[in-house]
Amino acid sequence: MPIEARRVAEAARPRRQRLALPASRFIGREGELAGVAELLRRGDRLVTLWGPAGMGKTRLALELASRWAEAQAGEAVWLCELTACRDLRAVCGAVARAIGAQVAAGRREATLVERIGRALAAEGRALLVLDNLEHVIEAAAPALDAWVRAAPELRFLVTSRERTRLPGEVSYELGPLGLPAEGSSERSAAVALFLDRAAAHRASAPPPPDGERLADVAALVRRLEGIPLAIELAAAREGVLGVRGLLARLGSRLDLLAGAGRGREARQATLRGAIEWSWDLLDDRERRALARCSVFRGPFTIEAAAAVLAEPDAAAIDRVEALRDKSLLRAAPPRSDGATRFALYEGVRELAAEKLAERGEREGAAERHAAFYLAAGEAAAADFERRGALDALNRIAGDLEELLAVAEGALAATAEGALAAAAEGALAAAAEGALAAAAEGALAAAAEGALAATAEGPQGAGRRAAAERALRALCAVEPVLSTRGPFGAQLELLDRALAAAEQLAAAPLVVARALAARGRARRLRGQAEAALEDLGRARAQAAALGAEALLSGIVADLGVLHHGRREMERAREHYEQALALHRALGDRRAEGRALGNLGALHHDERREGEAAGYYERAIAIAAEIGDGRLEGIFSTNAGLLEQERGAPAQARRRYERAAAILGEVGDLRLLAITLGNLGALHHEEGRLAEARACHARAVALLREVGDRRSEAIALCRLGAALASLEEVEEARRALGPAERLLAQLGDEPDVELARVAWGFVDLALAQAARRAGRGDEAAAGAGAARRRIARAREGGAEGAPSSASRSDDVRLLLRILERSLAALGLPEGRGEGEGGEGELLLTEGARFCRPPGGGWHDLRERHAARRLLVALAEQQRRAPGRGLSLAALQEAGWPGERILPGAAANRIYVAMNQLRKLGLKPWLRRDGEGYSLDPALPVHHVAVEPATGGDGRD
Template identity: 30%
Template sequence: MAANTAQARQNLPLELNRFVGRERDLDTILRLLRNHRVVTLCGVGGIGKTRLALRAAAQATDYFRDGVWLCEMAEATDREEVVGRIATVLGARGDGERSPERALADVLRSRRLLLVLDNCEHAVADVATVVEQLLARCPGVSFLVTTREPLRIPSETVWRVPPLAVPEPGEGDPLSAESVQLFVDRARAHAHDFTMTPERLDSVAEICRRLDGIPLGIELAAARVRLLSVSQIAERLNDRFTVLTYGDRSAPARQRTLRAVIDWSHDMLDEQEQTLLRRLSVFSDWDLELAEAVCADEALPASSLLDLLVSLVDRSLVTVVGEVEGRMRYRMLDTIRHYASVRLAESGEEERLRLRHREQMLALAEDLAHRAVAGPEVSWSERLSAFQRVCADRDNMRAALNWSAERGDAVEGLRLCVALRPYWMVNGLLSEGAHWTDRFLEMGCPDEALRGQAMVRRAELAWDRSDQASTVRVGEEGLRLCREAGDHASVALALNILAMSDIRAGNLERAGERLAESVALTRATDDPWNEGIARSTQGALAARRGRLAEARTRYEEALTLLRAIDHRWGVGLTLIGQGRVAEASGDLTGAERCFREALEIQRAVGGAPELARCLAGVGRVLARQGKVAEAYECLRESLTLCHNTGQRLGTARGLLAVATVAAAQGQAEEATRLAGAAERIRERLGQPASGTPWPLRAGAFARLWEEGRRMEADRAVRLALRLAAAGRSSSHPAPVDAAPAVLTPREREVAQLIGQGMSNRSIAEQLFISPATVARHVANINTKLGFNSRTQIAAWINR
């Protein structure tokens, strides 16, 4: 459901065609990245900034131990969105005490990585502000920025992206020019029998000169070789540029050239193709089903869209992104999309198309909201599919939220916020959800029932951010409004949230009263989801009171309800609580069984906080069973995940867990430092001390405890990871035959093919899955086995 939690080192997209030329440019950019923390690639649209940046980033991976990460900024409209997009890519989570910027800075402070911020011209001032803040707080973070204008910050190094070299008439071999090489490569991609003759070479050289070496223009021209000869293409470009009477004559020559070639490509489309092109500009990216729902009408029948879309792909006006969750996705280059959006505005269709776009996003989001809490009529695969669909369209969801905010449509905006609450919660996008919900609530909504629903969900976001005051204030008001509206499901949700808040605050009697009311209401209204959550929370309350037998009973009741409706997310959450009770009761076998089942669910779902809790639980149990090396491996993964995603309380728990194992292994001094650091983190968060006092904090250990309390979290985490690594290496590695206990069957297949030296693309073809899916499996294998390269996987599987 959420972004992959494995510690991969990059998220760069696969190159869909060959990268041509630019060797000298790449060398220059890589040299700049080694010596400067902010490198900005500037140039007109279509000059190749993004492609060049992605290739440079891929080659720079070895310079940055924590990887290179692409953050798309084309749809960002303000600073909150800029921060949110970076946080989403990195999996960073905010909380109630820190601003999103501060939370992001805390996650990045100890990491050495490269952030590629692409298409920043739409929010250049906000991007500049965020970059300056992160530069000051995060000494290991560098930026590679693409934009049409510089950020204009003191530390920025601007590199103007030049056009591709074009052949000079009568000088040298035209085929040695990068622009000609690009044309030939793309022409052969569109017409496999395309061959170069001396006559064609002259025409191609003329085309490249006419297009000023602009890559996008050359690719658009090359896409025409299936319909026109190169001499015809050259003639038409000559005619077009000779009568250049449109566009902004004051614009730089290359901007006018690019506009001319896009106009030329557009004018060669038939009427239906032109209509589809401009209508598709409302999407960030899309699949055929979405295009049919939004773009089709009587003038453009849905049955015709596939052929029209194929035609636009053939002409290089639309790009195939790849398969996502079983659907092929498409997008336009930002320059083409901007051109198409201008055409859409000129057509008078923009408002109608954007409203239809929002209707589709609402339908997808509300389908998710229904399936997330529906009863036994919805299977887990259907719930997961709805979630993955919303994840695939996250940028379209943001566009719909932006459009609603610009229009002041509070009702539609709040409907989106209510529906997107499961997506925001599971993916850890708490700050994003809070930002949008607050924005629409401030507009004033005439629908009090909808306002109540939104406030209840906003309270849940606040609770997950440990914002106790907002949870109670907003939750109580939302509860009142939902009671008045007779919205029983939202009343039950509000009671559960407020009860969890009461438990956190120590108001146990009040929590019990709320939960009793929630159980009675959900049973009367046949709401197994909220009843299951209420029963699970009753289990947590009983455990807090020390009534472990009662807690086991309540958790079993919750599991019965949630398994009956095939809701594995809820089952996973409940199993974590049940595992803690079994652990406290000394039932280590039962505890391990609960944690491992929950771990399997969370790996599939991808909820970072819950995954970390499962790993920590397995680690603690394994340590008590004497399986120290295995325990350290689980605790290492849990601690790394918490620290890298900004979960400060989880980080404190992870430090204490490693400290406990280390102390049992005779490393009392380092363990005491870690325990002191963990306790200090809890204090800063306003959390009570851990349940069991650290035994080694007096006498000779008092100084070590205080040293730990003064230790920065980053340093404490590094110390804990060193201890875990030492503990893991002290035992023999698991034999290959033990892999099924660690890897899924599919992951083992991927590992074996890596051992045979196969690339991701070859593995994808062998297993009939997408290369992106292979990449996710590789990242999971690395995380589970503690590796950081394909070479290590190959060596392990072959051994």
């Protein structure tokens, strides 16, 4: 047929667009729509939109087809629904009806496929949507391949829970809807879908969602994993249960999420029905594999799957690949070592767990799961204890969910038999008329008695093994929870496991390890007395068992505990004993830790030289064995020491190095402490915005990991920085909770830290009063700050050392507060250290300066001298002893000006002479590199400007 005639014929042919779109609005998925449309536009002819049940594949395909029909007005667009088809003949009939082709019934299947292929080819350019292919994919795939070859101008868009794996297929996996970030109530596609569908089920228009409801909806859609079907089914019940009622009932989502509306196909009416549809399409080996995979709490590797499936690696790979291809397993982010991981959606997991129980295989799968993860977790924990290596910590972190599941499952096993015995005993007591006793706690007493009585009975060994398994799992996860937090997350589980283990006479070594782990967790949670009891018991048991390695670590932990309680001699005794034990065992990592702890002890005792020596030896050992965390800890401590000794540039290098290491290690608690120290250095040097940012980040991290004491200290530092920025109300909001928490924890130097931090609020109020001309009020504020300083520097009763002498945190805030008071220039004298006679003090931008031993000078009109002084101070901070060239000084003093070299040198000489006359002559140096400040000159910044302009202006 000539080309023109063909065009006329095509134009005359009626175009079918059988696209019955749902009445509901299409929400989200714009990126996915664009992505699939681009595949079709670029010429891909077989595109499979695949994904698990309820992900919205059909809805997306319908929306795409509708938009395609509008954009490609000359093309036919058909929808062929295959849900009711059960064989190839039915598929052929459905396709024929969709495109309007006349295909005689009763013909052989091969003939039907061929005739439909010719009919499709005759249609020219068109789009055919084949919806829900998965249940006939084996029978229909060859026919689909034939149609693709027969109709070169036709595009096929297939929706399926399984890929066709045909030549030329391009698969597009459809994942969940976009979710709001954890803890956020921001709008997202998932939130928008829920709100839209919930509104559709209301009799009247709903009120605009407030912040609280949005937060609840965000939490709900995160729990529903962004699966559109689950969200729509939940929205249908929101009017009855409310969002919080839905959240409370999600433990059994398969039955909760039943369709409330008419018009859905049976397989989509409930989440259970949608997943059962996929289950029914599996063969028995795949069903067994999926059921066993339900024991995984989170992502898992092929190696873990092989252990749980009890199959060789090759067979496990086949099973996992088949379940992944059928959308019943999803790809999960790879492990830190690059290992591929898979996971189940929660609805699939719930159904698979039911099937596992029906098959009677739950106990065996759980045993294999526990054996695999205990072996891996204990090996990684031992590796971390030996080397402190990041890869070992990451392996534990990757398996954290599974190890906690092992612990919880084991605890449930220890309780089952005892609870049954307890219930039986309580019923017997009631039958004998002891109803009152039963009501007053007979059940609890019976449970305890049953545990003890059956410890050696027929089931006692099994429960004892379960209790030991729980303790082993909780000890394996300790390295992650004690470094990355949240601290104390395992405390409740440890309490339960230790109670059961001691009732069931579990292995003493396992119990001793768990007691030590609980003692460390309690110390980090601020429970010093309880921690001391646990560590003491663990020490006695380890000594009795001759477990030298365990004993040495417990002794070191006791030293840290006593050190935190300011019991210096007891801390020293334990540190030195631990050091001797570590050396005898040849444990270099533990030796480095003990040396660093001794350095911290000397640091707190103000023996700075000895402290520096211990720190350097500890850092050297940590670097030698590659323990970044240990190096980060003692680099931070060494930086704090150098900051106190007046070497801010060296301190900054230490802090920045430590922060980089600890960030890589992922120790959020220690990273936060390092950031706090860096923020304190920024505060001391007058960079208040940077100080606030560091302290705010430290507070957030410490709150996340649950270190309450360190969080309170960080809040004190943040409050001081905010007050220095004159953000007084914000400072009060930080200092109030910090003071209450430190008072609750009861450590006197920490309580004094909060009182000193309030001195910055006193100072800010005094400065504001002075500017307003309220002299008496300003003097009162300054007086209040001075009294706080005096209290911190005074010794306690009976010659007890002062808080300032016992706490570097207190000393640091005192230094900053005293310098700021000196700048305020109000009467009443100076406290110890106030004013720093041997220091150069600068206000912001060097608007005012006070050289060592002199008074305040006003540089607000001496622009060049002020800018040069700022440049010299910054150079001393960054590179002590190195001079600034004349070119650098010219740019600093007269930025952007073009000046002849001779004129520039003359200007610099005049400005430097002004600085000499202000009292800086002994401290200004000139050498071959240029001008610099003497590196021995302490330079500090203050947030408060003096009350007077001093010597006038030029």
